[in-house]
Amino acid sequence: MVAIMNTVRRSTFWTTFILVMLKIMLFRHFVFDNVEIVRLFSDAAAILTLMFVLELLTSVNWKMTVFTIFNIVMSLLLFACTVYFTFYGSMPTYTALSGANQLGQVQDSVTATIQTKDYLFFVDFVVLALLYAVTLRSKNRVTKSTRVGKPLYVAIALLLTIGASALYIRANHDISNELVQSERLGVLNYQVATAINARIENEAIADGSVNETQAALEQLESDYLTGVGAKVEAGSNSFFGVAKGMNVVVIQMESFQDILVGMDIDGQKVTPVLDDLIKNSFYFSNVFQQIGPGNTSDAEFLSNTGIYPTGDIAMSKGYGDRAIPSMPRLLAKYNYVSNTFHVNDVTFWNRNDLYPALGFTKYYDKPSFTDDKFNAFGASDEELYRVGMEKLSSLHDKNTPFYAQFITASSHHPFVIPEEFREIKLPAELEGKQLGHYIEAAKYTDKAIGDFIQALKDKGMYDNTVLVIYGDHFGMQTKDNDPAWVEQTLGMKYEERLSRFNIPLIIHVPGIEGQTSTKVGGQVDIMPTLANLLGLNLKDEGYTVFGRDLLNTSNNVIGMRYYMPTGSFFNDDIMFVPGTGFDDGTAYDINTLEPVADFSQYRDDYDYIMSLMKLSDEYVKLSPKR
Structure with a gap:
C-alpha cells in the first residue's frame, strides 16, 4: 500500500484526472441513464483545461494539495447536480446553483431527495485516506520532488483543450433543449454555453424597449x-x-x-x-x-x-x-x-x-x-x-x-x-x-x-x-x-x-x-x-x-x-x-x-x-x- 500511495503522490495530475472522469461517468449514468464514450471527450476537454491551468499556477510542493481540493470541488459539484436533477428534472446552471443558500430553509426536502448511491462520488476519498494512514504508520516519508515542470508543453496542451471545448460548445450552443445540450457538452462546458447564450440574448435586447x-x-x-x-x-x-x-x-x-x-x-x-x-x-x-x-x-x-x-x-x-x-x-x-x-x-x-x-x-x-x-x-x-x-x-x-x-x-x-x-x-x-x-x-x-x-x-x-x-x-x-x-x-x-x-x-x-x-x-x-x-x-x-x-x-x-x-x-x-x-x-x-x-x-x-x-x-x- 505504501508503494501505491507513493505512486499516487508522484502522478497526482493523472490520478486526479482519472478519478474525476470516473465520477463524470457515474454522473452521466445517474442523470442521463447512459455513458456514451463520444460525449466523454467534451467532459475530458473541460476537465483538462482546468487542470492544466492549475498545473501552470501551482508549485511542485503544492500540487497534491491543490489537485485534491480540485477533486473535492468536482465531487461536490457532481453530487449537487445529481441531487438537483433528481428533484427538478433539470440540469442546474451556475445561476440556479447560486441559490444554494436557500437550501437550509428546506433541509427536510433536500435530505429526502438524496439517495444512498449519490455518496459514491466520495468513495475515493475514503480509499485515499486509508492509504495515507498506512503511509503514516509505516513512517515511510516521501521526499519532496524538486523536478522542474514543463510549462511550455502544459501551455500547448492547455490551448488544445480550450480549442476542443470551444468547438464542442460552438457545435451545440444553439440547441434549445437544455437536457440534450447538457448531455452533449457535459456539466462544465454546459455552464460556459449557458453564459455565452445569456450574453448574446442580453446584447440582442440591450437597445430594445418595452414598447x-x-x-x-x-x-x-x-x-x-x-x-x-x-x-x-x-x-x-x-x-x-x-x-x-x-x-x-x-x-x-x-x-x-x-x-x-x-x-x-x-x-x-x-x-x-x-x-x-x-x-x-x-x-x-x-x-x-x-x-x-x-x-x-x-x-x-x-x-x-x-x-x-x-x-x-x-x-x-x-x-x-x-x-x-x-x-x-x-x-x-x-x-x-x-x-x-x-x-x-x-x-x-x-x-x-x-x-x-x-x-x-x-x-x-x-x-x-x-x-x-x-x-x-x-x-x-x-x-x-x-x-x-x-x-x-x-x-x-x-x-x-x-x-x-x-x-x-x-x-x-x-x-x-x-x-x-x-x-x-x-x-x-x-x-x-x-x-x-x-x-x-x-x-x-x-x-x-x-x-x-x-x-x-x-x-x-x-x-x-x-x-x-x-x-x-x-x-x-x-x-x-x-x-x-x-x-x-x-x-x-x-x-x-x-x-x-x-x-x-x-x-x-x-x-x-x-x-x-x-x-x-x-x-x-x-x-x-x-x-x-x-x-x-x-x-x-x-x-x-x-x-x-x-x-x-x-x-x-x-x-x-x-x-x-x-x-x-x-x-x-x-x-x-x-x-x-x-x-x-x-x-x-x-x-x-x-x-x-x-x-x-x-x-x-x-x-x-x-x-x-x-x-x-x-x-x-x-x-x-x-
Whole structure:
C-alpha cells in the first residue's frame, strides 16, 4: 500500500484526472441513464483545461494539495447536480446553483431527495485516506520532488483543450433543449454555453424597449391566430365584470396536484371542501405548472403578472429590483390594499425583494405568526389563515377593498405532518409511503381551507369575495412514486409528466354559476382570467400579459420549461417535449395520456411558444427598475 500511495503522490495530475472522469461517468449514468464514450471527450476537454491551468499556477510542493481540493470541488459539484436533477428534472446552471443558500430553509426536502448511491462520488476519498494512514504508520516519508515542470508543453496542451471545448460548445450552443445540450457538452462546458447564450440574448435586447416588445407580441399573436381560431381578449366577452369591486383572496396551495381533487381513499374524500366548492365555481382541470428554479416564489410571480419566468434564475432573485406590472399594482389604482401571507421568513427565495417588485402593500411573514411547529416552516395553515382573517377583517370593517394572497406550506415535501392532524385512515399499501404522507397532508390543506371559508362567512365577507385557488407545482417525485405503482394503487391513469405537472385552478365568484372546463391552461393565464372577472380590460389599462383569459379563449397553448426542456408545450390536444428540435420530439395525448406518433400538425404551436417565451423574457428584462 505504501508503494501505491507513493505512486499516487508522484502522478497526482493523472490520478486526479482519472478519478474525476470516473465520477463524470457515474454522473452521466445517474442523470442521463447512459455513458456514451463520444460525449466523454467534451467532459475530458473541460476537465483538462482546468487542470492544466492549475498545473501552470501551482508549485511542485503544492500540487497534491491543490489537485485534491480540485477533486473535492468536482465531487461536490457532481453530487449537487445529481441531487438537483433528481428533484427538478433539470440540469442546474451556475445561476440556479447560486441559490444554494436557500437550501437550509428546506433541509427536510433536500435530505429526502438524496439517495444512498449519490455518496459514491466520495468513495475515493475514503480509499485515499486509508492509504495515507498506512503511509503514516509505516513512517515511510516521501521526499519532496524538486523536478522542474514543463510549462511550455502544459501551455500547448492547455490551448488544445480550450480549442476542443470551444468547438464542442460552438457545435451545440444553439440547441434549445437544455437536457440534450447538457448531455452533449457535459456539466462544465454546459455552464460556459449557458453564459455565452445569456450574453448574446442580453446584447440582442440591450437597445430594445418595452414598447417594441409589446408591438412584437401583438404581431406574433396576430400571425399565430391566422387560420387557427380567434382569441377573445380579456374584458370583451363572457363574464366581464361579474366580480367588479369585489375583494379577492388568492390561495396558492403547496405541492398540490390535480389528481388529489375528488380523490377517494376507501370511501374517504381527500378534498371534500374543494369538491364542494367546485360545484359552484369555475374549475379548470387541465391547468399545468410553469415555474422555474424559484418554484413556489415563481408561481407567485406567474399568478400575479401573467409573465413567464425566465427559467435560468428565480424571478425573485433575478428581477426583484424591478417594478413589475402586476395585479396588486393594477388594483392599487382602484384603492385596493394588497397583502400577502407566508409563514416562512420573507428572505426565503428573496421575497423581501419580490413583494415590493409586485407592488404588494404589505407582507406578513414568520414573526407575524405563532409557531405551532407544524413542520420545518413553522406555523400551520390554520395559523396562516387565523392571522390573515384578523388583518382582512380590519380592512373589511373599514370598507377597504383588498387583494389577499395566502401561500400555504403545510403540504410541503416531504409531506409528513404531525399525527394529531392526520384525518384519514390509509390502507396498508400507503402506510409509510410518500404517496400516503402526501394524501394526509392534502387532506389537512383542504380542511384548513374549509375553516377559512367558514370564517369568511361568519364575518360576512364571503359573499363579496372572489376566491382563486390553485396549486403551485407538483408534489410527488417520480423516484419515490413509480407511475405504474401509483396507477395500480389509486386505480387511475398516471403519466409521469402530464399527471405530475397538472395542478387545479378553482375560481369562485359569489352569485355566479360556475362551470368545469377541460381547456388547457397555465399559471400564466390566472392574472388575465381574474382581470376579466373584475371588469379590468388589460389592453385599456396598458398591461401586457403572455397568458390568456381562460373564460374567453377558443383555443390555448402554453409553454413550459425548466422541469421540461425549453420548447415543451401543452395545447388542448397534446403535451409536446422537444428533442434537439421539433421533428425528433415526443408527444402525449392530454386526455388518454398515451403517446402520439404523428404530431406534425402542431409545429405552429411549437414555433409560437418559442417566440412567445422569448418575448416574455425580453419584456421582464426591459422592465424598469424601482
